[in-house]
Amino acid sequence: MKRNLFNTxxxxxxVTTLDSGQDQLFIGLxxxxxxxxxxxxxMLEERGLKVLRPDxxxxxxDHIVPTxxxxxxxxxxxxxxxxxxxxxNTEKHGIEFFGLHTDHQGIxxxxxxxxxxxxxxxxxxxxxxxxxxxGAFGAIGFGIGTSQIRDVLATQTMALSRPKVRKxxxxxxxxxxxxxxxxxLKIIAELGVNGGIGYAYEYNGEAIHALSMEERxxxxxxxxEGGARVGYVNPDQTTFDYIExxxxxxxxxxxxxxVTFWKSIASDADAEYDDVFNLDADQLAPMxxxxxxxxxxxxxxxxxxxxxxxxxEQRETAEKALAHMGFAEREPIRGxxxxxxxxxxxxxxxxxxxxxAARIVKGQKVAKGVxxxxxxxxxxxxxxxxxxxxxxxxxxxxxxWRGAGCSMCLxxxxxxxxxxxxxxxxxxxNFVGRQGSPxxxxxxxxxxxxxxxxxxxxxxxxxxxxxxxxxxV
Amino acid sequence: xxxxKHAISHVEGTAVVVAGNDIDTDQIIPARFMKVVTFDGxxxxxxxxxxxxxxxxxxxxxxNDERFAGASIMVVNRNFGCGSSREHAPxxxxxxxxxxxxxxxxxxxxxxxxxxxGVPAVILPHExxxxxxxxxxxxxxxxxxxxxxxxTITVGDTEYTFxxxxxxxSALIAGNWDSTSVLLSNVGLIEERASHIPYLSxxxx
Numbered sequence: 001m002k003r004n005l006f007n008t009x010x011x012x013x014x015v016t017t018l019d020s021g022q023d024q025l026f027i028g029l030x031x032x033x034x035x036x037x038x039x040x041x042x043m044l045e046e047r048g049l050k051v052l053r054p055d056x057x058x059x060x061x062d063h064i065v066p067t068x069x070x071x072x073x074x075x076x077x078x079x080x081x082x083x084x085x086x087x088x089n090t091e092k093h094g095i096e097f098f099g100l101h102t103d104h105q106g107i108x109x110x111x112x113x114x115x116x117x118x119x120x121x122x123x124x125x126x127x128x129x130x131x132x133x134x135g136a137f138g139a140i141g142f143g144i145g146t147s148q149i150r151d152v153l154a155t156q157t158m159a160l161s162r163p164k165v166r167k168x169x170x171x172x173x174x175x176x177x178x179x180x181x182x183x184x185l186k187i188i189a190e191l192g193v194n195g196g197i198g199y200a201y202e203y204n205g206e207a208i209h210a211l212s213m214e215e216r217x218x219x220x221x222x223x224x225e226g227g228a229r230v231g232y233v234n235p236d237q238t239t240f241d242y243i244e245x246x247x248x249x250x251x252x253x254x255x256x257x258x259v260t261f262w263k264s265i266a267s268d269a270d271a272e273y274d275d276v277f278n279l280d281a282d283q284l285a286p287m288x289x290x291x292x293x294x295x296x297x298x299x300x301x302x303x304x305x306x307x308x309x310x311x312x313e314q315r316e317t318a319e320k321a322l323a324h325m326g327f328a329e330r331e332p333i334r335g336x337x338x339x340x341x342x343x344x345x346x347x348x349x350x351x352x353x354x355x356x357a358a359r360i361v362k363g364q365k366v367a368k369g370v371x372x373x374x375x376x377x378x379x380x381x382x383x384x385x386x387x388x389x390x391x392x393x394x395x396x397x398x399x400x401w402r403g404a405g406c407s408m409c410l411x412x413x414x415x416x417x418x419x420x421x422x423x424x425x426x427x428x429x430n431f432v433g434r435q436g437s438p439x440x441x442x443x444x445x446x447x448x449x450x451x452x453x454x455x456x457x458x459x460x461x462x463x464x465x466x467x468x469x470x471x472x473v
Numbered sequence: 474x475x476x477x478k479h480a481i482s483h484v485e486g487t488a489v490v491v492a493g494n495d496i497d498t499d500q501i502i503p504a505r506f507m508k509v510v511t512f513d514g515x516x517x518x519x520x521x522x523x524x525x526x527x528x529x530x531x532x533x534x535x536x537n538d539e540r541f542a543g544a545s546i547m548v549v550n551r552n553f554g555c556g557s558s559r560e561h562a563p564x565x566x567x568x569x570x571x572x573x574x575x576x577x578x579x580x581x582x583x584x585x586x587x588x589x590x591g592v593p594a595v596i597l598p599h600e601x602x603x604x605x606x607x608x609x610x611x612x613x614x615x616x617x618x619x620x621x622x623x624x625t626i627t628v629g630d631t632e633y634t635f636x637x638x639x640x641x642x643s644a645l646i647a648g649n650w651d652s653t654s655v656l657l658s659n660v661g662l663i664e665e666r667a668s669h670i671p672y673l674s675x676x677x678x
Binding site: 012013014015016018019020021022024026028035036038039042047049052056063064076078079081082085119121122127128129131143144145146147148150151154155156157158159161163193194197198224225227229250254255257258261292293313316317320410411412429431432433434436438439 | 493494495497499500503504505507508509510511512522527551552555556557558559560561563564578580581582585586589590638639640641643644647649651652653655656657659660662663666667669670671672673675676677
């Protein structure tokens with residue numbers, strides 16, 4: 001009793017305590033991609049080591065893949081070289097590879113859940129900070145660096161210090177036009193971009209458990225933007241329903257066994273936490289970032305803060321942010337003109353995100369001068385969207401419809417901002433230079449808000465634009 | 474297997490100040506320089522967009538400042554290395570000559586990556602960091618010395634006690650910061666643990 005999921009799952013995977021005082025933790029699922037893995041394989045080979053559990057290792061390509069034409073060889077020689085490296089490494093070590101030749105290529109944090117690989121109670125590691133996404137299932141996902149990828153490849157374990165656990169209790173219900181993205185942007189704005197250092201975040205409460213799995217993934221995904229390496233939601237019936245029938249999910253009697261196990265690991269009602277933070281979803285409005293960290297977010301109704309009203313420790317970054325963005329103190333965020341609208345990323349590139357954006361876009365036109373494009377998070381998302389006629393809706397409005405990948409979330413492929421362009425983006429980071437131009441500017445918001453901005457050409461309140469909340473098909 | 478065991482208990486040298494909070498890994502190494510299959514050569518791209526214009530002209534930045542040339546210790550402020558898990562960031566710093574980082578706080582993954590590469594990331598309070606930064610700015614030849622066994626940093630003739638996750642400190646001192654061989658030595662325990670994890674057997678009982 002009084003156990004929280006994090007500690008239960010940690011203990012179940014703890015191999016031993018090392019001399020350093022860290023725990024050696026077994027990793028149940030290792031996901032790899034083309035950007036952070038080649039050096040790890042190289043280190044492995046230099047030491048004459050093998051991949052210990054290729055059966056628990058899965059690979060895809062997402063960061064560098066072009067989205068306009070995915071024909072091989074890629075025009076970008078360096079991207080092609082990385083592509084060949086992951087093909088070679090996965091083949092040599094017998095690792096299942098969901099490459100461009102399969103129907104399951106996509107952003108690593110989107111395909112894991114889609115394939116049923118991501119399950120409650122697992123420890124999951126990936127050389128990408130947004131691995132926290134998988135926590136939506138009641139798994140513990142760790143973003144790791146390349147040396148740790150080497151460790152996991154060689155030993156299926158890694159050395160970690162146990163973090164504290166903060167429960168974030170979100171009461172009430174989201175109002176129409178307000179989304180999971182707004183919950184997490186508000187949490188980061190309140191607790192700060194470094195507030196989660198040393199913590200795992202457990203998202204709990206009525207508002208969280210009313211969310212779909214895809215919405216829960218959006219929230220867990222951005223835990224790292226609040227400094228928390230791990231974020232998770234206790235598994236419930238919504239979780240089990242999502243997993244059932246997926247390719248790698250247990251089936252038949254094994255599924256029933258699994259559900260019993262999954263239920264057993266959820267935090268007890270009277271579980272103890274190192275800290276608790278409360279938020280009321282009823283009070284939330286659509287959020288937009290105005291600066292250069294994901295914590296610099298305000299309600300669309302609000303004005304950019306004045307430096308004077310900010311706490312001392314936030315002032316310096318805020319000053320830098322205003323200078324970079326070309327914004328002034330006390331200006332409303334609403335009405336800020338945009339040049340680019342980007343719908344996609346591991347935060348908001350799933351089918352429900354595209355459906356919601358399509359609902360806003362349907363029958364409208366992208367504002368003159370705005371470059372708008374949709375990058376589905378995975379091939380499966382793309383295939384499903386085609387079944388529902390979403391590409392036509394976006395194309396008719398003037399959006400480009402692209403192939404699956406990370407795209408302009410981090411601009412390692414040809415999709416980039418130019419010069420001082422400003423984007424409305426459904427991604428996760430508004431860091432200086434993040435979207436490919438050192439002078440480029442990013443406004444983070446929900447996919448529906450990105451759609452609204454694309455149509456009006458400026459930051460707008462989607463609640464004033466949204467048609468009645470019915471599905472498009 | 475080739476075992477890498479190299480104790481790191483002391484780093485000494487001049488320092489460079491990279492001031493500012495929330496300096497993210499995209500600023501330390503912009504994503505476009507990560508299209509490489511090895512870490513070699515990343516050093517020249519450290520802080521690239523802060524150091525160079527798009528035309529390749531130098532901008533004022535401590536890493537371009539001759540006064541700090543040859544520095545092996547970097548002094549930073551709060552939440553340094555936030556954002557992406559890319560080890561390319563500390564790799565770029567290390568390959569440009571940085572052997573230790575001293576700051577108010579570090580993002581968790583960044584600090585872990587530093588340790589895994591044998592680069593100590595040590596923590597001092599805000600006031601102390603500002604004091605040290607001022608001193609280095611006014612005299613870049615000031616010698617700093619980070620001593621892990623005593624948890625102290627000496628700046629000129631002033632000594633401060635720093636903070637650091639004990640596991641990182643002891644791994645560096647013991648030379649176990651490259652953790653693969655330590656983890657692999659427990660291979661029997663790994664198998665034993667795996668046999669008790671229900672999903673690994675497909676819930677077959």
